[in-house]
Amino acid sequence: MLVALLVAFHICVSVGLVVLILMHSGRDGGLGGLGFTPTSQGGTHIVERNLTRLTIAVAFVWFLDTIALFRLLK
DSSP: OOHHHHHHHHHHHHHHHHHHHHOOSSOGGGGGGGTOOOOOOOOOHHHHHHHHHHHHHHHHHHHHEEEEEEEEOO
């Protein structure tokens, strides 16, 4: 039961991480160019920095969940 819950959580976190990564504005704009993250003239905007922080936090949760799944399925 615990493994099934962790797998479902892992899928949700994985999808969320992909969406967050795609929201970042790169060289070509990506999905960030669709208006999700405003660009500023003089550098990184506060929303972009918060998006980066959120992406790092979700990636850390994904990493911990991957380790937990590995330990449970070993």
